[in-house]
Amino acid sequence: MNEVEREVRARMRAQGLYNDEGPGLEALVEERQRAKELTWRFNMMNPTDVAGRQALARELFGPMGERVWIEAPLQVSYGYNVSFGDDVFVNVGFTLVDDIEVTIGSRVMIAPNVTITVTGHPVHPQLRAEMEQFSAPVVIEDDVWLGAHVVVLPGVTIGAGSIVAAGSVVTKNVPAGVVVGGVPARVLRPITDADREFAYRAPGTLA
Incomplete structure (x- = not known):
């Protein structure tokens, strides 16, 4: 690993600004190309080839x-x-911007078209002029359910057992054992023992 690559990798994990392309960063580009190829193969694989899909996922x-x-x-x-x-x-349509670590626990359910990104860009346009970016790790703890079209932003931890309602954008850490929703997401209510008794609740009518 050359000095340029070493410095960029350190910035990636220290929440500093970095650019992941350019002279000396060929290894990072190759790693992303490898991921694109493996992802393409996974997406094109016959859905009946369960063993092949599982093996390719473990390679990716x-x-x-x-x-x-x-x-x-x-x-x-x-x-x-x-x-x-x-x-x-x-489920289908999962997007992972995983420049650094994304940790997904056990018994996690991820609905269609969820995005988890560890990477963002600075607010000021002059800092974005050279495509500068930053990264912060994301953690999805055990027993979490992410609803359809949820977006989880850099640095967020979602606590064990919590639910993120469909269409939410999670910008802050979520405590364990709650339901959150909205843009940006906020706590809607705790999950309690009363929720052990399931009963379908039909939606109301918008005023």
Whole structure:
């Protein structure tokens, strides 16, 4: 690893600004190209080839527990920065911007078209002129359910057992055992023992 690459990788994990392309950063570009190729192969694979899909997912991602199921299509930046616990279900359209670590716990449910990004850009346009960016790790703890079209932004931890309602944008850490929703997401209510008794609740009518 050359000095330029070493410095950029350090900035990526220290929440500093960095640019991941240019002289001396060929290895980072190659790693992203590898992820694109593996993702393309995964997305094009016959859905009946369960063993092949599972093997390719383990080649693409970092540590992966047992009984992890990921539906196609899928999009990732690096792949190897993402880890999964056991008994995880990921529905279609999952997007992972994983310049650094994304940790997904056990028994996590991810609905269609969820985006998790560890990377963002600075506010001032002069700092974005050269495509500068920053990264902060994301953690999805055990037993979390992310609803359809949820977006989880850099640096966020979602606490164990919590639910993120469909269409929410999560900009701050979520406590354990709550339902959150909205743009930006906020706590709607706690999850209690009363929720052990399931009953479908029909939606009301908008005023």
